[in-house]
Amino acid sequence: MRAPSFHSDPHVQFLSQLLEEVSVGHLQVPRFQRPLVWKWEQRRELLRSIRDGIPIGSIMVWRTARVAIDCYEYLGPHRLSSPPDGTTHQYLLDGVQRLSTLYGALRPVSSDKTITENDEDLQADALGELNDESAKVENFQVFFDTLTRDFFNGVDDDVTPSMIPLHLVFDSIALLQFQRKFVGDGLEEAVKVSDEIARAFRDYKIPIIPITTDDVDMATRTFQRINSQGTHMSEAHMVHALTWSDSFNLNQKITEVRNGILAGLGWAGLDGDPILKACKAAFGLDVYKTNAQELSDVLKSRPDVVMEVGEALGRAAKFLNKVCRVPTPELVPYSLQIVLLTEAFRHCPVPDAAREEILYAWLWMTTYGELFAGMSGDQVQVALNDMREMLDSCRPVWTWRRPFEERPLNKSFDFRGARAKAFAFRLAAAQDGLKGDRKGTEILVDAGRRGLVHMLPWSREKRSMYSNPANRFLVQPAEAASLRENVVSGNLSPEQCEMHLVSLEALGYLQTGQYERFIEIRAANIAVLEREFVQPLVRKFAP
Structure with missing residues (x-):
């Protein structure tokens, strides 16, 4: 030959x-x-x-x-x-x-x-x-x-x-x-x-x-780097290749999860990475350290886990939407929260009201405390074990990280950050609560970061004022220009003030052109609202 x-x-x-x-x-x-x-x-x-x-x-x-x-x-x-x-x-x-x-x-x-x-x-x-x-x-x-x-x-x-x-x-x-x-x-x-x-x-x-090389991880990393500007490859691509058989097609199974379970929940666009990490969690494997070959070996013996995880993910998505008012995966503050909540609903498919209350507190406390920032694989494993114990005992378990401490909002707004998303949800909640609908949340779903619009004009001398989160208003992009005109002129109606968290004191500074004081007061008012939201959860659920 x-x-x-x-x-x-x-x-x-x-x-x-x-x-x-x-x-x-x-x-x-x-x-x-x-x-x-x-x-x-x-x-x-x-x-x-x-x-x-x-x-x-x-x-x-x-x-x-x-x-x-x-x-x-x-x-x-x-x-x-x-x-x-x-x-x-x-x-x-x-x-x-x-x-x-x-x-x-x-x-x-x-x-x-x-x-x-x-x-x-x-x-x-x-x-x-x-x-x-x-x-x-x-x-x-x-x-x-x-x-x-x-x-x-x-x-x-x-x-x-x-x-x-x-x-x-x-x-x-x-x-x-x-x-x-x-x-x-x-x-x-x-x-x-x-x-x-x-x-x-x-x-x-x-x-x-x-x-x-015989190192699968090396081959995967090589592919990812040379294709960084082209076809994206995730770990799921390699696992798909390593597990494929006439009776099992990982890509097809993930597609079935997306189309059959997640599509009706607005989650069809979920990336394959959290699904794969949730599969690792279901097997008790390290979500970071387990490589494609190791995951493939256990998937071959239990391919049914993919659909089991998919069903748990669907229950987690419903919980996030109905209870937490986080309707899409893009708006979940940390992707790891999706992984842990999926494992939670796999471990405990139908939590009672008390356990749902714990999960609700867990979501927002981990977000406001930025507890997933820079988390290692070992720490994720501890968090997963805590999650299972928390559901079994129906009491808070938080051994995996420092005691809860609300993290301050960064002075420069970046919607990709967990803390910035929490801030956006408070803006949305102000609009959701006016007539009992979900208008603010719908803006986040429809427009994402484009719906968080700067209102006061930029100037070189006042760059910090412009970039401050308090200069962001939640509004449909098509309506931003008219709202900006009202904000700059201080011509906001009482309903607009209520919708956009502008107090009478802040409005007074706006009307007199004292924009920096307006930003300062609005930021302080929103911070109070955030504390009022988080502190009851901390008092009740922090160990």
């Missing part, structure tokens, strides 16, 4: 050789990759670069003797061969979009076992599970027009006699036979141009960079 053509050192390889490595199974596409996300115009630009002799970048390959992960059986419309027995596993880490484009366009469909009607699931994998026009098999059929010297696909463009199928460029005899079909005055020019494009692809070379 012929050995693969790439070794442990970077080297340059002919494009035709690289595609052959894919064809015979020496180079595989792992399932944590998406074989097709590029649109046709992106693929055409790649082909133009090869036509013009422009470098298209290197291909990075992961070589491992010990780690076997599941790979795609199709690339575009082409069925791939299994790797020869006893060979080193070699997986494509970077360059899958380029290789999908080139393999689909340059390999003749007739020479491969093509997708049949019975291979719909595998075809969906091969086409990146996309549902738009870019996912059609025909889009891999690329033609080169000898008149325009450009590339066209088999879906959007009419095929004319001046076009040659691009897969002929690596087959001299087939290309010659096709050239005999050219007719008319431009015969000689058409033959010349078709020879030129064939030579451009036959002579094209690509740098290959092998990464040789």
Whole structure:
């Protein structure tokens, strides 16, 4: 059996050789990759670069003797061969979009076992599970027009006699036979141009960079770093590849959780990372230190845990929405709170009113105390154990961090911070309480950070005033301009003052143009409201 053509050192390889490595199974596409996300115009630009002799970048390959992960059986419309027995596993880490484009366009469909009607699931994998026009098999059929010297696909463009199928460029005899079909005055020019494009692809070379390691974490980190500006890879992608079988598909299970359980709760957009961390918690594993291989091993023995966690996550989402008035995952102050609450509702599926009250206090005390900031894996494990004990005993357990202390709001507002989100919820609560609706919360859901608008104008001399959280009003972005005009002029109605936590004293400073005093007073008033919200929880639930 012929050995693969790439070794442990970077080297340059002919494009035709690289595609052959894919064809015979020496180079595989792992399932944590998406074989097709590029649109046709992106693929055409790649082909133009090869036509013009422009470098298209290197291909990075992961070589491992010990780690076997599941790979795609199709690339575009082409069925791939299994790797020869006893060979080193070699997986494509970077360059899958380029290789999908080139393999689909340059390999003749007739020479491969093509997708049949019975291979719909595998075809969906091969086409990146996309549902738009870019996912059609025909889009891999690329033609080169000898008149325009450009590339066209088999879906959007009419095929004319001046076009040659691009897969002929690596087959001299087939290309010659096709050239005999050219007719008319431009015969000689058409033959010349078709020879030129064939030579451009036959002579094209690509740098290959092998990464040789049996360390799955190293391979995962390498992929994440080289794809930081492209396709995002989370740990879930690697676990999916390591656990995939005919009977278990992690991506599909997570999709079932999102669509079947979370979508109706407004949580369909939840990232896979907290779901995976919640699975680790359910197994009693360290949510940070457990690597993809370790999690995959236990998931293979208990794949049902994914749906068990999904159901618990759904109950946690309902609790956050109905009881805590935190309706979406983006608004949860810490993503780890999602993980711990999911474990709480897995451990205790139907908590009584007393336990729900404890969980409510736990959420806001951990938020206002910023107790998850910089938390290590060991501390998370203690917090999880405390959570289980707290639910079992129906009493507060807080052994995992310092005694509760309300953290002050940062002078510069950043909505990504837990404390800033707590502040935003107090602004929302002021509007929610006016007529018993959830108008303020709805603004947070609809607009997010865009709904927290600066009101007083910026100036170099008063930058601290401008960036102060008390200069933020919760308002629909479309209504911000008119509200800003009223704020700057001090022309706020009593209802607006109540909605936006502007006291009579603060309004007086606003009307006289004493903006700094207005910010100072409004900040103090909001701080009082926050303490009035948190302190009863502390008195009742702090151990």
